[in-house]
Amino acid sequence: MSSIYFNDEHDSLRQLVRNFVETEINPRAEEWEAAGIFPARELFKKLGDLGLLGLTYPEKYGGGGVDYWYQTVFLEEIGRAESAGAALGIAVQTDMATPALAEHGTEAQKEKFLRPAIAGDAVFAIAVSEPDAGSDVAAIRTRAVPDGNDYLINGSKMWITNGAQADYLTLLARTDDGGGGFRGMSLIIVPTDAPGVGVSRKLDKLGYRSSDTAILTFEDARVSQANRIGPEGMGFMLQMRQFQVERLSGSLMTAAMLDKVVQRTIAYTRERRAFGKPLIENQWIYFKLSELLTEIEALRQLNYHCVRRLVAGQDMTREASMAKLKAGRLARQVTDTCLQFHGGMGYVEEYPMARYFRDARLISIGGGADEVMLGIIAKYAGILPGR
Ligand SMILES: Cc1cc2nc3c(=O)[nH]c(=O)nc-3n(C[C@H](O)[C@H](O)[C@H](O)COP(=O)(O)OP(=O)(O)OC[C@H]3O[C@@H](n4cnc5c(N)ncnc54)[C@H](O)[C@@H]3O)c2cc1C
Structure with a gap:
């Protein structure tokens, strides 16, 4: 059903993703809703094996190297899944936690973090919102203070999708208090197994029940400054x-x-x-x-x-x-x-x-x-x- 937007290749991709949703997601949607979580590692690995987690990302890191019309097809089909929570978790991986890394990360960062994200070997979350700062992103208080070659991170993040099972967080933190407001923030890739990073609790929600949404805490969490995406202060x-x-x-x-x-x-x-x-x-x-x-x-x-x-x-x-x-x-x-x-x-x-x-x-x-x-x-x- 080629149209003015989509050609036969898009249609084949659509069919592939639709089959995936119907066989790998829909039959388990109710089970995941009841559990309050979906198995991101297992599901992402299957998507990664099919080459579906980085359609627009460079082939060099395992991506598909195609334009966003392909991602459009992918998202439209994922969006039809009976587990909206799993669909959201997948989109966090492909469209919410990794675009800045793909666009502004160094070669080494992309090799280390983007490649496993695309392969489905690592689960990502985007950690911006805080208990006291949601709409007003410029009011975030989580701080990453330079300490030698590292940052020491303190604070907490709230509402973090995939938060209970993520391997990496793309974290927005304050690295310089000088300017206040939106100035002095940086985006940092934080491994969740770093000492001092914790999941304080998973939130019980009205909907998207199969998505794990967590409150995360950081107590002197030590992360290398090499994990900062782009220049310091450009995070916002x-x-x-x-x-x-x-x-x-x-x-x-x-x-x-x-x-x-x-x-x-x-x-x-x-x-x-x-x-x-x-x-x-x-x-x-x-x-x-x-x-x-x-x-x-x-x-x-x-x-x-x-x-x-x-x-x-x-x-x-x-x-x-x-x-x-x-x-x-x-x-x-x-x-x-x-x-x-x-x-x-x-x-x-x-x-x-x-x-x-x-x-x-x-x-x-x-x-x-x-x-x-x-x-x-x-x-x-x-x-x-x-x-
Ligand atoms: C299920 C779920 C998943 C989420 N996943 C993530 C995630 O993965 N990562 C992440 O970082 N965040 C995530 N969020 C957080 C989400 O982005 C915030 O909830 C959202 O930005 C609103 O912030 P808040 O909840 O603090 O509301 P507040 O900022 O307290 O605002 C409350 C309400 O006030 C009103 N309001 C706010 N500002 C104005 C204004 N200027 N003028 C008029 N009215 C206004 C709006 O109606 C708003 O809903 C998630 C949230 C939910 C519920």
Whole structure:
């Protein structure tokens, strides 16, 4: 089904990833939801063996060396998985914790850290948020103080996806208190087996239950300064850039997930009868579902516009912020409407609709809340003069 965006190679990749999701993820989704974690090491190794964890990364380190349209296909198919938690964990590995390393890491760093990430031999997490600093990234307090050739790291990180099982953290820490605010931060690769790095607890969440989300602590954790990505003090800037890929990846997965939810609702309302006819034959229902499909298509096209800019090497901050905002809002609208059309079956855990509804709520919060996206959009639009 080649289209203006995708050729036969993309279609083959889509089929490969779809098969993987249907055989390796979906049959175990409920088990992982109940366990509150998915086996990242086992799953990532299988994905790595298929060459799926670094499609856009250089072949030199085991990557695929192809452009982001291939990653788009990958994320759309992963986004349809029944375990949203596993899907998120995978995207953390490919699109949230490793882009800065791939773009700004040294040869030695890429050999040591990017190669195992691509092979599925190491699990990565991105550690930015803290108990007292989520939306306001410039307020983080975790400090990495130079000590000989090392940093001594103290502080804590909160909400860290893959946090309970990661081998490496891409950590944003304050390396110089001089300037305060966004100045003086660095991105550092932290091995979780370094003495002083600990998981204080795994969080119990409304949705994405198969994803392990942890609070991490650092008590005089010693990490080599050779693990810093880019020059000292550039961490905030590198992370802001990395956030754009994170937000786009989230939006791509969300559009695919929402399409699946509507398709399942169409199937359900065709089967379910009330007042002597299938539910779907009520104009209110098929109009509403058609409207949602239109909104999802609009989101998909905005996503593709971001991909076009990314592949062309252009800044997509404005567009990725809009896509992330739209994805969060639409996720709530689609799952709420579709749950309603399932009646009581939408409210019980025996049917996946309740899970979709719970999972969807994260999208307006994680990766930057809706309001943070609105702030960025306002800035790009020059709505408030001088800011
Ligand atoms: C399941 C899950 C997984 C996550 N995974 C990761 C991860 O892997 N790595 C990581 O670093 N972080 C992760 N996060 C953290 C996430 O990025 C933050 O939760 C998010 O940025 C919001 O920060 P906060 O929770 O501290 O909310 P706060 O900053 O306390 O904000 C609370 C609310 O206030 C409102 N608000 C904030 N700022 C403004 C403003 N300027 N104007 C108007 N309203 C505003 C928003 O509605 C916001 O939701 C995850 C979070 C969750 C829930």
